[in-house]
Amino acid sequence: MPANLTPQYHEAEKEYRQAKTYTDKVEALKKMLAVIPKHKGTEKLQADLKTKISKLSKISQKKSAKKEADSLSHIDKEGAGQVILIGKPNVGKSQIISGLTNSNSPVTPYPFATRKPIVGMMEFEDIKIQLIDTPSITKTFTERYLFPLIREADIVLLVIDLTQEDILEQVEEITDILRDESISLKNETGEDLLLKKCILIGNKNDSPKAEMHLNVLKELYSKDFPDILSISALKGNWVDFKKQVFDKLEVIRVYTKQPGKPFEKGEPFIMKKGANVQEVAIAVHKDFENLKFARLWDNGNYSGQRVERGYVLKDKDILELHM
Ligand SMILES: Nc1nc2c(ncn2[C@@H]2O[C@H](COP(=O)(O)OP(=O)(O)OP(=O)(O)O)[C@@H](O)[C@H]2O)c(=O)[nH]1
Ligand SMILES: [Mg+2]
Numbered sequence: 001m002p003a004n005l006t007p008q009y010h011e012a013e014k015e016y017r018q019a020k021t022y023t024d025k026v027e028a029l030k031k032m033l034a035v036i037p038k039h040k041g042t043e044k045l046q047a048d049l050k051t052k053i054s055k056l057s058k059i060s061q062k063k064s065a066k067k068e069a070d071s072l073s074h075i076d077k078e079g080a081g082q083v084i085l086i087g088k089p090n091v092g093k094s095q096i097i098s099g100l101t102n103s104n105s106p107v108t109p110y111p112f113a114t115r116k117p118i119v120g121m122m123e124f125e126d127i128k129i130q131l132i133d134t135p136s137i138t139k140t141f142t143e144r145y146l147f148p149l150i151r152e153a154d155i156v157l158l159v160i161d162l163t164q165e166d167i168l169e170q171v172e173e174i175t176d177i178l179r180d181e182s183i184s185l186k187n188e189t190g191e192d193l194l195l196k197k198c199i200l201i202g203n204k205n206d207s208p209k210a211e212m213h214l215n216v217l218k219e220l221y222s223k224d225f226p227d228i229l230s231i232s233a234l235k236g237n238w239v240d241f242k243k244q245v246f247d248k249l250e251v252i253r254v255y256t257k258q259p260g261k262p263f264e265k266g267e268p269f270i271m272k273k274g275a276n277v278q279e280v281a282i283a284v285h286k287d288f289e290n291l292k293f294a295r296l297w298d299n300g301n302y303s304g305q306r307v308e309r310g311y312v313l314k315d316k317d318i319l320e321l322h323m
Contacts, residue, residue, distance in 0.1 A: 022060035087159035162210035
């Protein structure tokens with residue numbers, strides 16, 4: 001029996017042939033199926049269309065799931081450094097992000113409220129530091145994309161709930177899970193281990209039991225974690241927190257000044273601790289590769305004296321570059 005296909009069908013088929021993505025192909029196939037004349041002569045064709053739709057839908061779903069996982073496993077760095085907060089459920093990671101940034105990360109009394117990484121910018125003096133809130137990590141389930149995110153971040157904040165009796169397990173569970181992925185948060189050496197700079201954050205220090213638990217943490221872990229800090233994200237006492245995060249990033253701020261003009265404070269250049277005059281000059285502009293000399297102002301010893309290219313800079317130094 002002839003199929004007697006209609007112009008609408010041919011139109012949809014053309015769309016199918018021209019479709020570039022699996023999603024578009026599936027859409028076109030569905031249109032073909034909708035407009036195909038329904039009679040005996042097209043039964044085989046209808047069945048073929050259904051099979052194709054089912055096959056291509058599966059591929060398309062797989063592709064978009066992979067795409068999503070890929071897109072979650074990287075976050076572009078912004079500001080003076082990228083800081084990732086991790087921990088077991090309900091320890092207060094989202095409370096920290098909400099207290100310090102403009103991001104609205106849901107804070108809830110029940111666990112697993114955070115389902116996707118959430119990025120916010122924390123202000124510290126005249127710079128901004130990027131914080132990432134993450135879905136909780138547990139033995140039973142951990143999002144795979146968290147591992148590349150942790151690897152890429154500049155520092156890790158391991159957040160512990162000081163109100164709970166299981167503070168040691170909280171640390172061990174997370175460090176074990178990361179170790180299985182060759183990531184170490186502890187102050188140790190090990191072949192093939194990626195050592196991450198980490199601050200152990202004991203949260204909820206507004207609660208009565210917190211102090212005792214903090215002391216236990218310090219006693220047992222001060223070797224593994226040279227930086228242990230207790231906070232109350234609820235109360236929002238952020239001064240030490242911000243300073244400690246900045247220090248741990250091990251960056252310095254260097255300002256520049258135009259020759260012959262008074263200093264006007266602009267955006268600082270963020271450099272790795274240990275950077276010298278030449279490195280800052282190149283960061284300012286590649287033409288400064290041929291730097292002749294520089295003058296330095298700091299809050300102590302220098303007020304415009306010449307410094308060598310190899311001079312190692314400190315946080316808040318002001319440089320005047322001469323070509
Ligand atoms: N007392 C006290 N409670 C806090 C503090 N910080 C957070 N909380 C409470 O702890 C609960 C969990 O906080 P969240 O910020 O949602 O915890 P989370 O680590 O993001 O947890 P999930 O994303 O849901 O796994 C909420 O009820 C908060 O109000 C704190 O410093 N003190
Ligand atoms: Mg959360």
